[in-house]
Amino acid sequence: MDQEQELSQDFTLWSFLKFIAPSIFVFVFIAVYQTVDGFFIKMFVGELAISAINLYYPIISLVIAAGVMIGTGGNAMIVKKVGEGKRKEAGETFSRVMTFTILIGIIFTAISLAFADPIMRLCGATEGTIEYLRPYYLGLSTFSIAIIMQTELGILIIGEGKTIVAAVVIMVGGVLNCVLDYVFMKWFNMGILGAAIATVLGYCITIVYAVWFYIITKKSSYKLEFAKPDLKEMGEICFNGSSDMVSNLAQGVTVLISNHLAFRCYGEKGISALTIITYLQTLIMMVFMGLTSAVEPVFSFHYGSGNIEMRKKVYKLSMAWCVIIGVVCCALLFVVKNPVIRVFFEPGTEIYEICQAGYFLSLPGCLFVGINVFGSGLFTAFSNGLVSGMLSFVRTFLVLVACLYGLTALLGGTGLWIAWPASEVISLIVTMYTLKRFRARYEY
DSSP: OOHHHHHHOOOOHHHHHHHHHHHHHHHHHHHHHHHHHHHHHHHHTOSGGGHHHHHHHHHHHHHHHHHHHHHHHHHHHHHHHHHTTOHHHHHHHHHHHHHHHHHHHHHHHHHHHHTHHHHHHHTTOOTTTHHHHHHHHHHHHTTHHHHHHHHHHHHHHHHTTOHHHHHHHHHHHHHHHHHHHHIIIIISOOHHHHHHHHHHHHHHHHHHHHHIIIIIIOOSSSOOOOOOOOHHHHHHHHHHTHHHHHHHHHHHHHHHHHHHHHHHHHOHHHHHHHHHHHHHHHHHHHHHHHHHHHHHHHHHHHHHHTOHHHHHHHHHHHHHHHHHHHHHHHHHHHHTHHHHHHHHSOTTSHHHHHHHHHHHHHGGGGGTHHHHHHHHHHHHHTTOHHHHHHHHHIIIIIHHHHHHHHHHHHHTHHHHHHHHHHHHHHHHHHHHHHHHHHHHHHTO
């Protein structure tokens, strides 16, 4: 089935699930990369060393945010042009996206290495944790371009309708990350640096496949075309993808804030415990980013072709599965709560008790985040970056930061954990109002 057939098919409830499932797996495996690192760091270095992952989280969120911004914005424009029959123009846009991505990756690497120590301190590193953070920071920051490319190319491959292929490629990268974590940390005794290098090599699998798919086999719906620089087009792409970027970037900033609040409430153990809660939140967000990334090209295609009936049908199916998946995730994560925490911390210890409380209190956020993420992504698909970015900014930064500071001031550590579900409930009200307001314009 080619791209147009894949995106224009008449979905049922179950065929829609089959369509979005591979994309969800792609994004979940992206989240699993750092979770795997945490498991092996705990095994070979120690519980406190897990804090390195959460301390680096704001930085990798910034890098991934750039990839998501260029990927989603570029994908929406490329797929829309394909829907309009403008394949050569789609290939030119693809070429500009690749060139811009390489430039951004070089800039990220230069800045992060030149200002390493100040940035690590800003992220919340203390005298007791910076020794763990430094090798992880340097290992990943040196290869920022690989992280950006992996994120972006995963989205573009999904936009090609190759959702199952994208899922397999990401899964292979995740498995390679696991194997190399063990090899580098156990056999080569490389410590946390080994975890960073293993993660980078896992990311590179997607890049290798993309080279094969786009350049060698030329099976894409468009191909690399010679393209003159077009700053206006890249500006439109970045602006349109800004909502998805804001979601990742704001999460990095809020994790940075949370690191400082966790240290204030619990000390260095609080930062390590917060790492597991961040895993939980990232995993759930990635589930719904996967769903949204799968359906965005469908909306973009039918928006370009003018098919109102299919836009309405896919909208209803997307909303239904956001609710169903949210309930299932919440129930499943509640059942596996204690086994998950035991993977990282010893039962009965102070850090275990802190993490258990945070896990339980954060869990209700799973029920509300799906519609919020989808609502923002829907406007990206319609190339309305302003509304999409506004929704993301309100949900992932404005409301969440207010809840973090406000509830922590009132309730201490308990407030830190309930800030996320509280902010998702408030954001859901804003999202539903916005969806209702723009329904007539976009006819969904």
